[in-house]
Amino acid sequence: MAETVLTVTNTEALTPYEAAGGIPAPTPVPEPEPTPGAAPERSSRSLPNKASRRRYAIVLGVLVALSLLFGVGLLVWGNPLPFGTDGFWRIAEMRATTLVVMAVVAICQATATVSFQTATNNRIITPSIMGFEALYVAVQTTAVYVLGVAGVMAVQGVSQYLLQIVLMVGFSLALYGWLLSGKYGNIQVMLLIGIIIGGGLGSVSAFMQRMLSPSEFDVLSARLFGNMSNADTDYLPIAVPLCLVAAGLLWLRSRHLNLLALGRDAATNLGLNHRRQTMQVLFLVSVLMAVSTALVGPMTFLGFLVATLAYQFADTHDHRLVFPVAVLTCFVVLSGAYFVMRNVFYAAGSVSIIIELVGGSVFLFHILRKGRL
Helix, strand or coil, rough: CCCCCCCCCCHHCHCCCCCCCCCCCCCCCCCCCCCCCCCCCCCCCCCCCHHHHHHHHHHHHHHHHHHHHHHHHHHCCCCCCCCCCCHHHHHHHHHHHHHHHHHHHHHHHHHHHHHHHHCCCCCCCHHHHHHHHHHHHHHHHHHHHCCCHHHHHHHHHHHHHHHHHHHHHHHHHHHHHCCCCCCCCCCHHHHHHHHHHHHHHHHHHHHHHHHHHHHHHHHHHHHHHHHHHHCHHHHHHHHHHHHHHHHHHHHHHHHHHHHHCCCCHHHHHHCCEEEEEEEHHHHHHHHHHHHHHHHCCCCCEEEHHHHHHHHHHHHCCHHHHHHHHHHHHHHHHHHHHHHHHCCCCCHHHHHHHHHHHHHHHHHHHHHHHHHCC
């Protein structure tokens, strides 16, 4: 008979799983004890961690430093009179007017473009698509076509400046009120209609320009390019308050803009009246674009350029943080381009052309990188 061999095991040295014939239990890994007073690495805030807050502060500091550098450079660089003399300060005061115009344009273009892209939920379009610049060109061309060279003087002055602002804002309000009201109103149709109207105004302007004499066309062309020299100091008492009030109201609506960026359904579910808020934002955008365009002329891709850079620099969705970065970026682009073109290439009038070229290139690169609209 075969002998049965029994193996006696010390069950006291085994775990309950081994004593029951199961698989040995894995050794538990002790959890790290939380450090007292340590903040979590991520949060739901606009800048979720210390690294992002430090990065935002550095970006803002660099933009402020560049703005001061280019601003002071435009005031004192190339001044032919000795520093501290009455003539020196008189020339610096004249140049300071150009800086104020740049600041107004920077606030208007940057704030309007960021807000418009949020309201339309599309980051590749600018408010120029609504026909503001086409209307400006049509007004200037019609004046020269009807009155000749004297027409340029006819569209200058405080009353004419106010009239152009009223025409642009009224045109946009009529477009928004018509296309965003009613049961089937939507932003996509509004944008398409705006493109068509802008194209129609451009065609009429081109026809009238072909009928002008060479001297009249030459005078008109100087008005159709965005240029800081187009601004008149008499316009600033009107442009500055309108710019500050409209931009300030948009900044105060930053929380509403954050909700608008989520889309119609999400914003409505969160208790926001999407249509009313969109109308109010588009009205303020119209005021800003009218002030800027009537002040210095068309600058189609400036807003898109600075808005794209601002989103990259700020790296946040919060409009309270995006707006300052966008305004400073726009001022740095304008003042830097003006300083370089004026003191290096001696072609200050070509600033808008260079900005449009760079902005258009960035637009094409952005579209080709995304591969879609």
